[in-house]
Amino acid sequence: MKIPGVKGMNDLLPAEVGRWQEMEQVARELFGRYGYREVRVPVVEHAALYARGVGENTDIVQKEMYAFEDKGEELLCLRPEATAGLVRAFIEHGLHVEGPQKWFALGPMFRRERPQKGRYRQFHQLDIEAFGIAEPAIDVEQIAMAADFFAALGVAVQLKLNSVGDGSCRPAYLQELQGWLRERKGQLCVDCNDRMERNPLRVLDCKVEGCQPVLAQAPRLLDRLCAGCAAHHAAVTGGLGALGIPFTVDTRLVRGLDYYVRTAYEFTSDAIGSQSSVAGGGRYDKLVETLGGPPTPGIGFAIGQERLAMVMAAVGRPVPSRQPELFLISADEAGARECLSRAVALRRAGVACDLDARGGKLARQFKQAERVGARYALVLGEKEVGSGQAKLKDMKTREETPVALADLPDRFRPT
Ligand code: HAM
Numbered sequence: 001m002k003i004p005g006v007k008g009m010n011d012l013l014p015a016e017v018g019r020w021q022e023m024e025q026v027a028r029e030l031f032g033r034y035g036y037r038e039v040r041v042p043v044v045e046h047a048a049l050y051a052r053g054v055g056e057n058t059d060i061v062q063k064e065m066y067a068f069e070d071k072g073e074e075l076l077c078l079r080p081e082a083t084a085g086l087v088r089a090f091i092e093h094g095l096h097v098e099g100p101q102k103w104f105a106l107g108p109m110f111r112r113e114r115p116q117k118g119r120y121r122q123f124h125q126l127d128i129e130a131f132g133i134a135e136p137a138i139d140v141e142q143i144a145m146a147a148d149f150f151a152a153l154g155v156a157v158q159l160k161l162n163s164v165g166d167g168s169c170r171p172a173y174l175q176e177l178q179g180w181l182r183e184r185k186g187q188l189c190v191d192c193n194d195r196m197e198r199n200p201l202r203v204l205d206c207k208v209e210g211c212q213p214v215l216a217q218a219p220r221l222l223d224r225l226c227a228g229c230a231a232h233h234a235a236v237t238g239g240l241g242a243l244g245i246p247f248t249v250d251t252r253l254v255r256g257l258d259y260y261v262r263t264a265y266e267f268t269s270d271a272i273g274s275q276s277s278v279a280g281g282g283r284y285d286k287l288v289e290t291l292g293g294p295p296t297p298g299i300g301f302a303i304g305q306e307r308l309a310m311v312m313a314a315v316g317r318p319v320p321s322r323q324p325e326l327f328l329i330s331a332d333e334a335g336a337r338e339c340l341s342r343a344v345a346l347r348r349a350g351v352a353c354d355l356d357a358r359g360g361k362l363a364r365q366f367k368q369a370e371r372v373g374a375r376y377a378l379v380l381g382e383k384e385v386g387s388g389q390a391k392l393k394d395m396k397t398r399e400e401t402p403v404a405l406a407d408l409p410d411r412f413r414p415t
Helices: 014-033 047-053 059-063 083-092 136-152 170-182 190-198 200-205 209-215 227-242 305-314 333-348 362-371 382-387 405-412
Strands: 044-046 066-070 074-078 101-110 122-131 158-163 261-268 277-283 298-304 326-330 353-355 376-380 389-394 400-404
Touching: 014 101, 014 122, 014 136, 014 305, 044 047, 044 083, 047 059, 047 074, 047 083, 083 101, 083 122, 083 298, 122 136, 122 305, 136 158, 136 227, 136 261, 136 277, 136 298, 158 227, 170 190, 170 200, 190 200, 227 261, 261 298, 277 305, 298 305, 326 333, 326 362, 333 353, 333 376, 333 382, 333 405, 362 376, 376 382, 382 389, 400 405
Parallel strands: 326 353, 326 376
Antiparallel strands: 044 074, 066 074, 101 122, 122 298, 158 261, 261 277, 277 298, 376 389, 389 400
16 A cells, blocks of 8 residues: 655655755855854744744644644644744853854744645745844845845845834734724625734735725724834835845735734745745844743744745756766676776765666666766776776767776866
8 A cells, every 4th residue: 555645745856856955055155154054953842832932823823733742741843933943942042142143044844734836734944033133234134135045046036025013003003903904894704804803913914805905995004103113114125225125015014923023024926826925034023032031132034945946947947966977887797896996986086976786788878877967978898997998988979089097087076
């Protein structure tokens, strides 16, 4: 009996993996250049971390957590996102005493959502966080880094930006919004009706066609920001303008996690269908305190790797792959022994070199050399082993050139 993979969880096979390696390589290099250091935290945390950190009333906590009792002892959870776990680690290791921290992390996240194109139950994020900086300069810097990252991978994305206020201006707005929404209950969908009681801000995020004309008229938080939030927002938009980073202010942009204050943003692409958000993030100045740490502002964002891979494919970016420079082909038993030992020696010398360990007919070995995209092939048999001379075949032009076996490492060594 075949046992299938789990619904909404994907395999990443060799033909595609080069894309992922490329995005991770660019991320490590670019984020490092911006002063971010990699951290690795567990995939499993206490479920309470997300209830408290992400928010009791979010879809993630209410419907989508892979939570389980660990042998009846503790309620644990596969992480639905990275931020809460990173904040937990920041607090646990007392790192606030060291001053601002700029971190990145990557890996799988788990949400029990209804799978569809671009939405999976296991997905991967490149996650960026900065702790200890309240100033809008870091908001601008992170957005600039995200923009540079997408540019380096050749993908065009749109930046949508909003301010979701903070503890001094949002509560009054939420009350106003809730009252306004309740008066329009009959004109809004079931989800909106449910959300207006639990989490009114999220109603603004509704995508149902029929709700749009009503929601377009909703009171705007951006017009009701306190002086501090308004100044912060102005500094962020001004900073982006100064760097020439295009953006649109989307007053209905709210995020699916409760910890955000002030800056909230998303990068979207119209090349990948309805799940168009490739990255999202924002400021979370109270989260460290909420999770038991000292008052420490924070800001971050996460890039969805599956969606980014889809955009890269949609714009026709080739999948990088490493092909062997040289493929050794054995003509007989002496040749097979020689191929094996030469291949190991060449690899130790830094040469990407391969062979068909099955041996067998020359034609089949040549076919394998072609299949793996080898640039050159070299046949070794008793004769070549004896003379130390062989013919190097260019797999594209089919041209053959004589070569001394002793010269192979120098000829192929990467420069
Ligand atoms: P998020 O908006 O929930 O934010 O997720 C960020 C990105 O992860 C999304 O823009 C999307 O590309 C990808 N993503 C989310 N859910 C799925 C899914 N089910 N399948 C495929 N891709 C998905 C966060 O997770 C925040 N922790 C980001 C953050 C970091 N905020 C501050 N720091």
